Amino acid sequence: MAAISVRDLVKDFRGELSLRRRRALDGASFELGRGEVFGLLGPNGAGKSTTFKCLIGLVTPDRGRVEILGDPPGPQANRRLGFLPEQPMFYEYLSARELLDWVGRLHGLDRVERERRARELLERVGLQGAEDQRLRGYSKGMLQRVGLAQALIGWPEILILDEPMSGLDPLGRHFVRDLILELRRAGTTVLFSSHVLSDAEQLCDRVAILIRGRVRREGTMRELAPQGGRGYELSLAGPEAQRRAAELGPVVQVAAGEVQIHAADEAAVARALARALELGLAVRAIAPRRRSLEEAFLDEIRRAQQEEGAET
Amino acid sequence: MNPARIAAIAQLTFRQALRERVLYLLIGAGSLFIVASLAISLLTVGDEVKIIMDLGLASVALTGSLVALLVGAGSVALEVERRTLLVLFSKPVTRGEVVLGKFSGVLALALTNVASLALLLEAVVWWRTGAADPRLLIAIGLSAVEVVLLTAFAVLFSCFSSQMVSGIFGLGTYLIGHFADGLELLQAKVEGGAALLVRILTLVLPNLERFNVRAEVVHRLPLPDAQLALSVGYGLAYSGFILLLTILLFRRRSFA
Amino acid sequence: MSRRRSGRSVVLAAATVLLACLAFELGDRLRRRRQELAHSRLLYLPRAEALRLISFGFDSLLADLIYLWSIQYYSETDNPLRFEKIEHIFNVITDLDPHYLDVYSIGALIMTFDYHDPDLALKLLDRGIARNPQQWILPLDAGLYARMNRNDHALAARYFARAMTIPNAPKISPRLYAGSLEQAGDKRAALEMWRSIFHDADDDHVRAISRRRAEQLEVELELETLRAALSRYRADHGRLPGRLEALAPDYVAALPLDPQGQPYLYDPRSGEVSRAGGFQVARG
Numbered sequence: 078m079a080a081i082s083v084r085d086l087v088k089d090f091r092g093e094l095s096l097r098r099r100r101a102l103d104g105a106s107f108e109l110g111r112g113e114v115f116g117l118l119g120p121n122g123a124g125k126s127t128t129f130k131c132l133i134g135l136v137t138p139d140r141g142r143v144e145i146l147g148d149p150p151g152p153q154a155n156r157r158l159g160f161l162p163e164q165p166m167f168y169e170y171l172s173a174r175e176l177l178d179w180v181g182r183l184h185g186l187d188r189v190e191r192e193r194r195a196r197e198l199l200e201r202v203g204l205q206g207a208e209d210q211r212l213r214g215y216s217k218g219m220l221q222r223v224g225l226a227q228a229l230i231g232w233p234e235i236l237i238l239d240e241p242m243s244g245l246d247p248l249g250r251h252f253v254r255d256l257i258l259e260l261r262r263a264g265t266t267v268l269f270s271s272h273v274l275s276d277a278e279q280l281c282d283r284v285a286i287l288i289r290g291r292v293r294r295e296g297t298m299r300e301l302a303p304q305g306g307r308g309y310e311l312s313l314a315g316p317e318a319q320r321r322a323a324e325l326g327p328v329v330q331v332a333a334g335e336v337q338i339h340a341a342d343e344a345a346v347a348r349a350l351a352r353a354l355e356l357g358l359a360v361r362a363i364a365p366r367r368r369s370l371e372e373a374f375l376d377e378i379r380r381a382q383q384e385e386g387a388e389t
Numbered sequence: 390m391n392p393a394r395i396a397a398i399a400q401l402t403f404r405q406a407l408r409e410r411v412l413y414l415l416i417g418a419g420s421l422f423i424v425a426s427l428a429i430s431l432l433t434v435g436d437e438v439k440i441i442m443d444l445g446l447a448s449v450a451l452t453g454s455l456v457a458l459l460v461g462a463g464s465v466a467l468e469v470e471r472r473t474l475l476v477l478f479s480k481p482v483t484r485g486e487v488v489l490g491k492f493s494g495v496l497a498l499a500l501t502n503v504a505s506l507a508l509l510l511e512a513v514v515w516w517r518t519g520a521a522d523p524r525l526l527i528a529i530g531l532s533a534v535e536v537v538l539l540t541a542f543a544v545l546f547s548c549f550s551s552q553m554v555s556g557i558f559g560l561g562t563y564l565i566g567h568f569a570d571g572l573e574l575l576q577a578k579v580e581g582g583a584a585l586l587v588r589i590l591t592l593v594l595p596n597l598e599r600f601n602v603r604a605e606v607v608h609r610l611p612l613p614d615a616q617l618a619l620s621v622g623y624g625l626a627y628s629g630f631i632l633l634l635t636i637l638l639f640r641r642r643s644f645a
Numbered sequence: 646m647s648r649r650r651s652g653r654s655v656v657l658a659a660a661t662v663l664l665a666c667l668a669f670e671l672g673d674r675l676r677r678r679r680q681e682l683a684h685s686r687l688l689y690l691p692r693a694e695a696l697r698l699i700s701f702g703f704d705s706l707l708a709d710l711i712y713l714w715s716i717q718y719y720s721e722t723d724n725p726l727r728f729e730k731i732e733h734i735f736n737v738i739t740d741l742d743p744h745y746l747d748v749y750s751i752g753a754l755i756m757t758f759d760y761h762d763p764d765l766a767l768k769l770l771d772r773g774i775a776r777n778p779q780q781w782i783l784p785l786d787a788g789l790y791a792r793m794n795r796n797d798h799a800l801a802a803r804y805f806a807r808a809m810t811i812p813n814a815p816k817i818s819p820r821l822y823a824g825s826l827e828q829a830g831d832k833r834a835a836l837e838m839w840r841s842i843f844h845d846a847d848d849d850h851v852r853a854i855s856r857r858r859a860e861q862l863e864v865e866l867e868l869e870t871l872r873a874a875l876s877r878y879r880a881d882h883g884r885l886p887g888r889l890e891a892l893a894p895d896y897v898a899a900l901p902l903d904p905q906g907q908p909y910l911y912d913p914r915s916g917e918v919s920r921a922g923g924f925q926v927a928r929g
Contacts, residue, residue, distance in 0.1 A: 088643075133479040136643040152481045160479035166472045168401065170408060182397040183480040227476065237479075433713050435747025440713070443706040450702075567701035574698075597702070604705045608744040 078147050080235055080266040081109040081132065086141035088127055088290075101127040102138065103290035109268055109283070111234075114261050116277035117270040118374065119287035125270040126163060128287070129239050133160050146234065156184070159228030163239040163270075165220060169213035173204055173223050176212065177230060184231040198226040203252070218249040225256060236260060238269035242276055254280060274370045284370070286377050289385075293377040301373045309346050311338045312361040313353060321356050325349040335361065390489070394482050398490025399497065405467075406460045406498045415459070419452035419506050423513055430517070438518055439607055442525065445510040446603045450532040453503040454563060457536045460498060461543025462555035464491040470551065474644065485636040488544060492632060496540045503533050527617070528606040534624035535600035539563065541631040548639045565590060566597030595627050690733065693740030700741070708742035719755050728760045735769055739776075749773035750786055763794040774807070781814035788821060798829035816851070823858065832869075836862040860904045864920055867901040871909060871918045885916050 088102040102124045109115045117125050130136040131143055134150035145154040167176055174195055181191035199208045202222035207215070212223065221241065228236060241257075242250045257267050257280055271277055277284050278298065285295040294301060310329060313322060313336045322328050322336040326349050329337040340346040346363060353360050406412065426444040430437040465487075468474040477487065507529045511521040542562050546555035565572070569591075576587050599620050605612050690711075700707045715734055718727060735752040739745065753766035770787040777783060788804030791797045805822035808814050823838035836859060843855035871889070874896035879885050886892060889911045893900055902908055907921040 130475075130644070133475075135475065135478045137641070152483045155479060156481040158479065160476070162472070162475040162479075165476065167476060168405065168473055170405070179397060179401060180476075180480065183394055183482055185391070185393065185481075224476075228479075231481075429713070432716070433709070433747075434716050434751050439745070439747075440706075440709045443703075443709050447703050447706045564701060568698065571698040601702045603702075604742065604744065607705060610744065 078111075079108045079144070080111045080113065080146060081268060082142070082144040083107050083128065083132075084142045086128065086131060086138045086143065088124075088131065088136060088138045101290055102131070102141075104141070105287060105290055105292050106141075107285040107292050107295050109235075109266060111266050112261065112264050113282045114257060114267045114280050115269075116281035116284040117268065117287055118272065118274065118277055118284055118370075119270070120272060120378065122289075123287045124290040125287055126239055127290075129160070129162075129237055129270065132237060133158065156231065157234045159231065159233035159236045161221075161224040161228045161236075161238045161241060163243065165224040167212050167220070167223065167227075170211055172209045172211055173199060173215075173226070174208040176223065177226055180227045180230045186230075194230055195226075198229055201229075202226045202256075217244050218246060218252075221245060221249060221253070225253070233265065235266045235268065238267070240271055241269050242271065242273065250276075274374055278370050286374060288377055288381045293381065294373065298370070301370060308339055308341045308366050309343075309363060310366045311340060311346070311349055311353070311363050312336070313338065314359045314361050317356070318353075318358040321358060324356070325352050339366065390483070390485060394486050395490045395493060398477075398482070398487060399493035402464055402491050402494025403497050406464070406495060409460055409463065411459050412456060412498070412502075415452050415455050416502060416505070419448040419502075420509055422448040423506060423509050427513060427517065438514065441513060441517060442510075442522070442607045443603070445513065446525065446528050446532075446606070449503055449506045449510060449529055450535070450601075450603070452506055453499055453532055453536040454539050456502050457495065457499040457540040458543045458559035458563060459556055461495045461540050462547050462559055463552040464495050464544055465547040466550065466552040466555050469644065478644075484639045488548065488632065488636045488639055491547070492540060492544045495544065496537060499536045499540055500533060503529065503536060524606045524609070527612060528603045531600045531602050531617070531620060531624075534621050535597055538595060538597075538600075538624050538628045538631070541628040541635070545631055545635040548635055549642070562594060563597065565594050567601075569596040569598045595624075599623060690730070690737060693737045696737065696741060704741045705745075708738050708745055708748070711741070712738050712745070712748055716751070719759065731756060731760060732765060732768075736772070739769070739772060743773075743776040746773065746777065746780060746782060749783055753786060753790060757790055757794055763790050766790055767795070767800075779811060781808045781811040781818070784808040784811075785814070785818065785821075788825065792821075792825055792828075798825045801825040802829050802831075819845075820851075820854070823855075827858075827862065832862050832866055836866065863904055867903070868909070868918055868920070870897065870901065875916055875918070879916075885913055887913050889918070 084106045086102045086105045087100070089098040089100050091098050105124065105128060107115075107117070117128065119125050127136060131138050132145065132150055133155060134152070143150050146157055148154040171179070177195035177198060178191050181194060186194060195208075196205075199205050202225055204219065204222055204226070207219065212220065215223065225238075225241075228238075238257075241253050245253065254276070257269070260267055269280075281298060283295070283297050284301065285292045286301075287293070311325070313325075314334060318336050319331060319334075322331075322338055326338045326340050326345065329339045331337075338349060340349050350360065350363070423445045426441040429444065430440045433440050465474075468477065482490075507526065510525065510529075514525065515521045539559070539562070543555065543559045546558045549555075550558070572587055572591050576584060576591070579587060602612060602617070602620075604610070696707060697704050711734070715738065719731075721727060731752075735748065735756075738748050739752075742748075749770055749772070752769050756766040756769065757763045767787055767790060770783050770790070773780075773783045774787065784804045784807040788801045788808060791804055792801035795801075802822060802825035805818055805825055809818040809822055819838065819842050823835050823842060826832075826835035826838060839855045839859040839862060843852060843859055846852040846855060871892070874892045875885060878892060878896050889900055889909065900908065903920050905921075910919050910921050911917075912919075
């Protein structure tokens with residue numbers, strides 16, 4: 078049984094002021110297996126949050142099916158789920174400990190269990206010492222940690238995170254990444270959404286690219302961004318390199334004091350390298366070029382725009 | 390329907406409501422009027438206790454009703470506005486439990502209010518006359534039933550609109566509910582579409598005057614048990630209906 | 646620098662004091678003027694039906710407040726116009742709270758003693774009686790006003806009769822009734838009433854009073870009977886009889902004796918009848 082199965086979801090929203098309907102989901106489908114880390118990727122407005130709201134039962138889709146471990150969305154499924162919304166808002170007059178206690182009550186834990194679990198999770202997310210402060214005074218990073226803690230209270234089999242790393246400092250992002258990996262090791266299924274593709278690249282087993290309410294591509298990282306056969310990239314540093322790079326080969330990218338040159342095969346690499354050494358340029362790295370996820374992503378966006386253009 | 394979860398939500402709602410400033414304004418005003426009635430009663434000629442009881446019962450009823458309506462208006466609406474609802478709904482709670490939890494929390498607060506002011510009023514009457522008057526509790530009891538009904542309405546509105554709009558609708562329900570005689574007169578005087586509208590309003594909205602036995606209590610007129618029982622039954626049945634309606638409709642609501 | 650600052654402070658202080666005086670003076674003027682305006686406020690007191698619609702269930706309280714205000718208003722003796730709407734005001738209050746007994750009583754009091762219109766007072770009390778049929782105080786009050794301020798004893802008697810029948814009415818009510826009957830001229834009914842009071846009396850004082858009144862009325866009635874008989878005799882025979890005994894059995898069924906069992910005295914020359922023992926009884 079799939080952990081989560083989403084089939085042909087359609088959802089329209091009627092705007093408050095306008096009479097026109099906005100189609101948030103247009104036949105979205107994807108599936109997660111148990112124990113996977115799955116990334117739902119898409120630009121802003123693609124329908125990621127709406128999809129998640131369908132998963133937790135906040136939004137009822139107009140058409141389509143959702144199954145979570147075989148159950149439809151609702152309190153039954155939520156028992157085995159943990160959810161962290163984007164930019165979460167909690168009851169700010171509660172302390173972290175009180176919030177976790179309350180969530181524990183909703184999960185049906187008795188007092189002893191609740192206390193123990195709260196303490197355990199506060200430690201796990203690194204909030205011991207701050208657990209009795211009101212949430213109002215928490216920084217964004219701390220709120221995210223609390224959010225993860227509350228999502229984990231009920232020992233969920235599936236964790237759903239909406240843009241878990243947005244707005245976090247590097248320490249925070251690192252923490253979330255580590256947590257996800259730890260959870261995966263423990264067998265938890267993790268579904269998260271992001272528009273930051275590098276996160277997905279690092280963490281996900283599989284991804285789906287959601288654009289304008291429809292999943293355009295779904296598959297493993299390897300399927301979407303296969304390695305090999307695409308040449309190599311040389312990275313060079315220094316102002317001199319930037320000026321002379323074009324002599325070595327086609328320039329792929331110039332960023333932050335580094336220049337990247339493309340070389341089609343190993344022979345080209347050797348030639349470029351020789352030339353670089355001749356010119357006295359500093360070579361930083363030579364790596365096989367993978368069609369990055371970003372490219373796959375941009376491809377899909379372009380394709381979607383073309384389709385739309387054809388339609389109108 | 391798990392009572393433990395309903396209780397958890399109710400407690401949180403209660404705690405949240407204690408932070409609403411309007412609550413303290415209402416309690417303060419209510420208490421002030423009850424205590425001030427002692428002074429005002431000195432100005433009248435004749436039965437001085439009457440004005441203490443009139444003002445006191447009016448304060449209790451009005452304060453209780455306004456707390457129910459205004460705090461209830463924000464009970465669900467604020468969660469939607471502040472997006473704390475997302476976390477709540479991701480938990481294993483049913484919509485019905487949310488509605489009942491919110492209702493219970495607001496009701497507990499409103500009834501606590503009514504009870505406190507009732508105590509204050511009896512204390513004032515004791516001070517004045519040397520004995521507390523148990524009949525006042527009958528009028529207050531019926532006001533409490535009115536509070537239950539108003540809380541149900543407030544939660545209904547709160548589930549489907551903003552705090553401000555819910556408050557306005559709630560106050561409207563209160564005013565129209567007490568305007569019952571006027572509606573009857575109006576029905577006789579208007580025609581066509583307007584008459585239909587008035588008729589619909591009388592059928593749909595409760596007649597809140599049925600919970601008003603203040604005049605009878607103050608003048609020591611007879612209060613047949615059957616009538617009291619009917620009023621209480623009417624109030625509770627109506628409240629149950631509104632709650633069920635709220636749960637049914639809330640189940641189908643999607644939240645963008 | 647400091648001189649400028651202290652100069653400014655002085656100006657500020659002076660301005661503050663000036664404004665305070667101005668405010669005080671204006672306030673005082675307003676207070677004096679208020680009395681002139683007060684009566685015009687009343688022109689806008691709506692009818693009770695209208696007020697009830699906007700009272701939203703607090704009619705009783707509204708009645709209290711208007712009553713309270715009216716008491717202050719009617720104690721302003723230097724406002725001669727204050728009685729213009731007195732009937733309307735008390736009607737409004739009693740419509741809002743028909744069971745507020747004090748209002749009827751105090752309203753009637755003001756209408757009678759300040760405004761000198763006892764008819765208006767009775768009108769108000771009638772409204773009260775209609776709505777509070779089980780309250781004895783209202784008909785009792787009305788009876789007293791009818792008797793003492795209107796001198797309408799028949800009316801007073803009707804009020805007292807009503808008060809009497811209400812449970813818990815004070816014990817003096819039947820006596821007031823009987824007294825009014827007498828003063829209205831219905832001696833027979835009064836006599837019956839006094840007899841019944843005597844019969845039901847449970848203390849000596851009441852027994853004594855009722856017996857005295859009953860006796861007095863008995864005597865008066867009997868004397869009247871005799872005088873009427875004498876008149877008829879004279880009409881038939883052209884002269885007065887020599888003795889009272891001559892009147893029986895044609896002009897009077899039997900010769901009455903006074904309550905002590907003594908025969909009545911008769912002076913054949915003047916035609917006067919009187920009671921024995923020198924008790925001079927006034928006519929009527």
